[in-house]
Amino acid sequence: MSGGLVAYAALLGGLAGLAAPRVGRRWTARPASKRPGSATGSGALAGAAVGAVVFAGLAAARGDDPALPAFLGLAAFGLVLAVVDLACLRLPDPLVRAAALVVVGGLAGAALSIGAPERLFAAAAGAALSFAGYVLLALLPGSRLGFGDVKLAAVLGLPLGWLGWSPLALGLLLPHLLNGVVVLALLAAGRVRRDTPLPLGPALLAGAWLTVLTA
Template sequence: MIALVALTGLGLGAGAVANQLAGAHPWAERERGSAQRAVPGPWLEVLGAALFAVVLLRFGLTAQLPAWLVFVSAGLVLAVIDLRAKLLPNRVLLPATLAVLVLLTVAAAVDDAWPDLLRAALAGAVSFGVGLVLALISPSGLGMGDVKLAALLGLVLGWLGWPVVLLGFLVGFLLQAVLGLALLAVRRAGRSTELPFGPALLAGALVAAVLSGEWIGLDPLF
């Protein structure tokens, strides 16, 4: 219970930082002035707290938990920036991917889970390759930011297994399709409207991750 309260508070902080970072983007143009919050109200902070709690309940106090917390924190920033600017900045994507890889390497060393790490790295590379091919075939549907995000998603989902990788991307594409159809139905978008893909991919990955196994963090609570 103490860990749950502490991680929820940490998630509030992660949401607040994500709000400030996303509100200050593009960062090079905001150095002279004060940054504004990207999302008014406490919604992003509450979402950060909820996601941190969910991740803790899913993975428990395990060696892999820090990697998932970094993934969620970076995902908040990336999703909000993509929604606002249709962009997934390298200054978030690349450090997040490297940090997750390092933390999963530490988890593999602690738990002797080297096969899981190898599968994660391979899944990240395969996801990047597939995304790159799709981007070359249809540049209007998938940008290079989405391709780099696919590598990060493949990395974290690959740690859990190939079926989770497939499920994560499937859910992400499904969410994007449902959103596109809904916007078409209410005439908020046309057939040629480009929609940010990052939030749907991130949501799909997180849904697949939290539903792919037992919620071991619940055990200490009951």
């Protein structure tokens, strides 16, 4: 994999992560602070670091995949979605729909470029299975899964289905393992209680990202 491509992707990811808190502010209830060194500025710097790592990882792992633009586009929206979900436990429909359009367009272009339109059926099947599975989880008694999580899972099912059935299964399982570890750590540290609502969106996104890296 070209080091230049990875470096360029890291730069793009840094810029996307830097912009994520500002873009996400539209959907959060917290007013923007304009003081230097404020939480907003710290969040932007943290987002830039996360974005650089996310984009560089995708470029290093999938640089020869024609679907890389779709993965990067989804990652850009994922950074904003994670910011919003962490701030106010929301996954806004406009952001989720825009992410879906970017992924569908990117995967369609990739399928045409390699002459394999059947890969789109696999992606669609991945989205449908993800949606159905998370709907069932959301309807379980006592479930705290929101339908924003269900919709995001369906969108993430598109690139996971593109990669195959094994990545799809891992991408569905891994977020819950990651979220479980985070919840246990927060409980042990006394930061949350058993009934404290916590966002699942970041775990869904992180699980999909790790799956794409290892597929």
